[in-house]
Amino acid sequence: MKNPYENAAHALRNARLAVAVTGAGISVESGIPSFRGEGGIWTKYPIEEFASIDAFLANPKKVWGFWYELGDMLRDCKPNPAHYALAELEKMEMCRAVITQNIDNLHQEAGSVHVIEYHGNSHRMVCMDCGRGHPLDLTKPPSGVPRCVCNGLMKPDVVMFGELIPEYALIESHKLARQCDVMIVVGTSAAVFPAARLPYTAKDDGAFIIEANIEETDFTRSITDAFLEGPAGETLPELVQYAKA
Ligand code: NAD
Numbered sequence: 001m002k003n004p005y006e007n008a009a010h011a012l013r014n015a016r017l018a019v020a021v022t023g024a025g026i027s028v029e030s031g032i033p034s035f036r037g038e039g040g041i042w043t044k045y046p047i048e049e050f051a052s053i054d055a056f057l058a059n060p061k062k063v064w065g066f067w068y069e070l071g072d073m074l075r076d077c078k079p080n081p082a083h084y085a086l087a088e089l090e091k092m093e094m095c096r097a098v099i100t101q102n103i104d105n106l107h108q109e110a111g112s113v114h115v116i117e118y119h120g121n122s123h124r125m126v127c128m129d130c131g132r133g134h135p136l137d138l139t140k141p142p143s144g145v146p147r148c149v150c151n152g153l154m155k156p157d158v159v160m161f162g163e164l165i166p167e168y169a170l171i172e173s174h175k176l177a178r179q180c181d182v183m184i185v186v187g188t189s190a191a192v193f194p195a196a197r198l199p200y201t202a203k204d205d206g207a208f209i210i211e212a213n214i215e216e217t218d219f220t221r222s223i224t225d226a227f228l229e230g231p232a233g234e235t236l237p238e239l240v241q242y243a244k245a
Pocket of ligand 1: 022023024025026027028029032033034035036101102103104119186187188189190191192212213214215217230231232233
């Protein structure tokens with residue numbers, strides 16, 4: 001039996017189309033903690049008060065205040081070796097796209113070109129009236145509630161609880177999951193749907209599933225073919241080395 005890195009590298013070298021799906025775990029080594037569990041952000045800022053679309057519409061000032069605090073955490077973070085490893089796999093034509101649930105922009109900063117943002121991006125805001133997008137500079141947060149040139153209410157361009165996944169992300173990622181023959185699943189707990197469905201969709205259509213996580217998940221126990229156990233900042237660069245060999 002080969003080691004999981006050899007199996008994974010073999011699958012990648014022979015893949016017609018490989019894609020990656022990433023979650024909060026890939027950015028932990030960049031200093032962004034996962035939001036769940038004990039001590040997670042949702043224990044201090046309950047979702048229904050700070051992160052749902054209903055909360056935003058009821059009190060945009062309060063939610064923007066939370067957002068600037070979150071921005072403090074996100075703004076100085078840099079990509080880590082796991083983000084760079086996926087960007088390198090894209091250059092090696094071994095990873096067509098990264099479908100990310102993260103909102104931190106770190107894949108783009110690491111050089112990944114084809115990034116599908118499932119939950120939006122914290123570096124943008126969007127007008128709720130005219131739909132215009134604007135950059136959001138987390139180092140210089142606007143005071144109070146930002147307004148568009150049309151005077152519409154601006155909202156962080158992220159998917160809040162109670163909102164739909166952007167149609168493009170939903171359709172494109174589903175298409176890639178159906179078409180790919182290798183999927184690399186990194187740092188995601190398999191708990192947040194509909195993103196968590198993508199690896200199952202890929203597996204149903206015969207894809208080889210590579211999973212990188214510090215611990216087993218529901219994927220590991222059901223569909224994973226090669227489990228790279230450990231921090232993604234260590235396991236993904238190792239995978240790249242194997243894929244080059
Ligand atoms: P999750 O918090 O439910 O699960 C994180 C997973 O990452 C766990 O399985 C954990 O074992 C694993 N993990 C932790 N450290 C790791 C490491 N160093 N290397 C590899 N794996 C590691 O995350 P989720 O499944 O992405 O769902 C959370 C939701 O919250 C996402 O939809 C995302 O939008 C949002 N979120 C985003 C960010 C971000 O943008 N960086 C951060 C936190 C949460």
